[in-house]
Amino acid sequence: MIDVIGVPFDLCGKRLGSRLGPAALRLAGLIPTLEALHVDVHDQGDLATGVECQNQAGLRNFDPLLGCVKELKARVKTAFQANRIPLVLGGEHDLSLGSVSAALEHFDGHLALLWIDAHADANTPATSSTGNLHGMPIAALQGLPSGLGGVEDIQWSKLLKEVVPGKRLRPEATSWYGLRDVDPGERDLIRRTPGDLAISMHDVDRHGVVETVAWFDKWMRNTGIKNLWISFDVDVLDPILAPGTGTAVRGGLTYREGHMLAELLREYLDAPDCPYDLVGLDLVETNPLFDTNNETAKMAVEWVGSLFGKTIMGVK
Numbered sequence: 387m388i389d390v391i392g393v394p395f396d397l398c399g400k401r402l403g404s405r406l407g408p409a410a411l412r413l414a415g416l417i418p419t420l421e422a423l424h425v426d427v428h429d430q431g432d433l434a435t436g437v438e439c440q441n442q443a444g445l446r447n448f449d450p451l452l453g454c455v456k457e458l459k460a461r462v463k464t465a466f467q468a469n470r471i472p473l474v475l476g477g478e479h480d481l482s483l484g485s486v487s488a489a490l491e492h493f494d495g496h497l498a499l500l501w502i503d504a505h506a507d508a509n510t511p512a513t514s515s516t517g518n519l520h521g522m523p524i525a526a527l528q529g530l531p532s533g534l535g536g537v538e539d540i541q542w543s544k545l546l547k548e549v550v551p552g553k554r555l556r557p558e559a560t561s562w563y564g565l566r567d568v569d570p571g572e573r574d575l576i577r578r579t580p581g582d583l584a585i586s587m588h589d590v591d592r593h594g595v596v597e598t599v600a601w602f603d604k605w606m607r608n609t610g611i612k613n614l615w616i617s618f619d620v621d622v623l624d625p626i627l628a629p630g631t632g633t634a635v636r637g638g639l640t641y642r643e644g645h646m647l648a649e650l651l652r653e654y655l656d657a658p659d660c661p662y663d664l665v666g667l668d669l670v671e672t673n674p675l676f677d678t679n680n681e682t683a684k685m686a687v688e689w690v691g692s693l694f695g696k697t698i699m700g701v702k
């Protein structure tokens with residue numbers, strides 16, 4: 387039931403190296419881990435990604451990003467048409483522009499997003515301090531204006547027109563988990579949207595994983611939306627256990643908290659009265675260049691195993 391799609395794209399972030407993420411995740415045993423859970427998994431290989439632009443005006447490496455997310459969007463739609471769950475391996479978090487856009491289009495806008503990440507990734511070109519597109523996917527998926535003029539605005543409009551479907555990600559269908567590095571513009575966006583759900587590490591410290599995942603389940607039920615996309619950035623995990631990422635931030639989820647999150651999401655999804663389904667998953671920002679013995683990819687693979695039903699006492 388799962389189609390694995392690798393996207394070795396890393397030209398729009400802070401550091402190069404996450405192009406090696408799909409290989410690292412496979413070498414950490416992603417496919418056998420899923421097969422051991424009796425998941426029917428097809429590895430569709432990696433997308434061909436573009437080459438770095440030397441003199442791109444405006445948003446850095448915009449052209450290769452646009453080509454990459456358009457191609458990914460087509461591949462994710464093919465998976466949906468075959469009634470399969472796409473599991474997208476990054477690469478950077480900007481690739482969610484392609485995967486989540488495909489889901490929005492396929493489900494005609496009836497989609498909720500759970501963004502598990504240290505970062506909100508909701509900057510517009512105007513609010514971003516770096517201009518790196520990997521920090522902007524949520525803003526684009528929600529169809530926010532660029533806030534700038536000139537080349538950046540032309541590129542941003544092109545991205546919205548050519549990738550993000552007319553039925554955009556609804557702000558009140560957007561949720562975050564594990565936030566701890568949020569820019570001022572992102573804070574403003576989260577604050578001015580009463581219906582969204584932003585669970586920070588402060589909330590996790592204060593209320594624990596059990597209660598905060600219950601908040602998510604309640605919020606998800608209240609949206610009335612039946613289709614859930616989960617986008618997992620490995621930097622939500624504490625860099626002590628998962629150093630292999632380009633934008634590590636201290637104070638993340640511990641090993642047990644990370645697994646508890648996945649196990650509880652699986653429990654809620656498997657509940658007989660659960661009104662929503664998991665329709666797809668991104669697994670992004672694994673960067674083996676900063677890793678130790680591929681520990682981050684191994685942790686990410688174990689996390690996916692927990693999400694798909696692995697428990698300490700065995701497969702249910």
Ligand SMILES: [Mn+2]
Nearest residue numbers: 503505619621
């Ligand atoms: Mn992140």
